[in-house]
Amino acid sequence: MANVYKFTISKAETTQKTPKHILKLSVNEKREFLNSFDRIFSDVDGVVWTVNECIPRAAEGFKALSDAGKKYSFVTNNGVRSESEYAQRFKEIGIEFNANEFVYPAKSVVQYLDSINFKGLIYVMATDNFKKSLREAGYEYIFGPLKIIKETYSDLANHIFSNEPVRAVILDVDFNMSSLNLIRAHLFLRHPDCILILGASDKLLPFAKGVDIIGPSSFAKIIAESSKKRLITLGKPGKDLAELLVKNFRIKDRKRVLMIGDMLEQDIGFGTQCGFQTLLMLSGGCNLEKMLAETNTVNIPDYYADSMGDFIELLKDLKKAEV
Secondary structure (H helix, E strand, O other), X not given: XXXXXXXXXXXXXXXXXXXXXXXXXXXXHHHHHHHOOOEEXXXXXXXXXXXOOEOOOHHHHHHHHHHOOOEEEEEOOOOOOOHHHHHHHHHHHOOOOOHHHOEOHHHHHHHHHHHOOOOOEEEEEOOHHHHHHHHXXXXXXXXXXXXXXXXOHHHHHHHHOOOOOEEEEEEOOOOOXXXXXXXXXXXXXXXXXXXXXXXXXXOEEEEEOXXXXXXXXXXXXXXXXXXXXXXXXXOOOOHHHHHHHHHHOOOOOHHHEEEEEOOHHHHHHXXXXXXXXXXXXXXXXXXXXXXXXXOOHHHOOOEEEOOOHHHHHHHHHHHHHHX
């Protein structure tokens, strides 16, 4: 059976916070902020680039932080692109990419399966890239069926019942997911040893400006509630991913880590649960009005900025103050 991780949030972390713009801090506050963290975990979409274009000065912002002695790694829920595609795009815009420290759902799921010494067949609802990661890690899986069936109970029965020894159901982004797949997953989970894993845990996915689409978390919730299985979540803001991240990066002092992202729940909520400091970028999926309207303290950032380019200005301000 899967390990159950416990995560608690201290009383201090649940008190009301007032986000501070990093460029509106005093010189001393800017210096204290910069000196308060050594490592950065950053989202990608909405911080480095949007769907169609790179965010201005993002690469320069990360370089400035690196020159200031800060280590950074990327943690994304977007597994539609392959790792090689990410590496190529980072290279094109001039951001240093370390594949060993790049965190995305398929990679985290494989690490989790390895950690529990998982043995058995997997039923997966995910992209081809996700399936490739499972296959390369030596795991066997089945998926589908990807077809339209006759609208009769007999034809439904022919496609949902199976004797295959599935011991894990895994969900991630899957543009071909159907009710047939969800029903089949539910039936596999009747086995007492079958576990339920979610990769990307977004309720909504930004698709275009002002347009969100239903994310995999909504489908996972249906299966978890119907099967009464614990949902092991290995995408932001999952607590299982939080424990994995802290362990893999050997984080000793969580308060000396800064989580940067553009989404309140997935990024800021994740960072808060991890015990990290948090910074919201207004360059992606959340604007100032939405941030100020947030009432869930867990999702309220410690700091915010317009874009990564603000770090360039912050460091310039500190350099001027030293003259």
